[in-house]
Amino acid sequence: EQLDGVLVVGADLRREAPLLAHRLRKAALRKGTGARVAFVNPAAFTYRFPVAAQVVAPAAALVATLGALVKAAAELVGQPIPAPVASLAAAAQPTDPDRAAVAALASGERRAVWLGALAQRHSAYADLRAAAAALAALTGATLGYVPEGANAAGAALVGFLPHREAGLRALPRSGLDARAMLESRLKAYVLMGGVEPADLAAGAAGAVAGADFVVAMTPFASAQTLEA
Secondary structure (H helix, E strand, O other): OOEEEEEEEEOHHHHOHHHHHEEEHHHHHOOOOOOEEEEEEOOOOOOOOOOEEEOOOOHHHHHHHHHHHHHHHHHHHHOOOHHHHHHOOOOOOOOOHHHHHHHHHHOOOOOOEOOOHHHHOOOHHHHHHHHHHHHHHHHOEEEEOOOOHHHHHHHHHHHOOOEHHHHHEOOOOOOOOHHHHHHHHOOEEEEEEOOOHHHHHOOOHHHHHHEEEEEEOOOOOOOOHHOO
């Protein structure tokens, strides 16, 4: 609530994280020195507070758009474009909305760049993250990620991730993520929370069907699940 400048990339905050959206609203409506908030999204979402800048770009152009913001930020602060994204941003042509978004982010002393679910699910997420990190470095902002709900944050805290144990402590040896589990053709699988074999990626249902032992904790007893 004490932030001064915020850039949100790829997130419909009111739907993804309503409580976070509410706190951002309080920051934007803060008396006297309200935060300047900018968004980069594939659509113009509805907000309940003043928006300093809004850049709308289709998903296919999202990486190029962030490259343009990086170039605008480098011009604003008079610094070179960070090397990891130099090839991405060098040829970009920032627009007036791009510059307005960067100006909003660079406001005040407390700044943040957030990547939401729409960015984290993007096929070029690595490039988006690199560009967002470059933006944060140029403007002195903190780079953060909006988790996909309380379950995602809770799973990380209790050690559900393959590379973390409880309390987010790093593991000396990482386990397997869901894709690696299916590609490894394990002998046993546990499907939890209504996951159906048909919900999995192409070819994954065969991995489950070929396992020696499958437990399904689900409210749905479909024929395909029973066959697995």
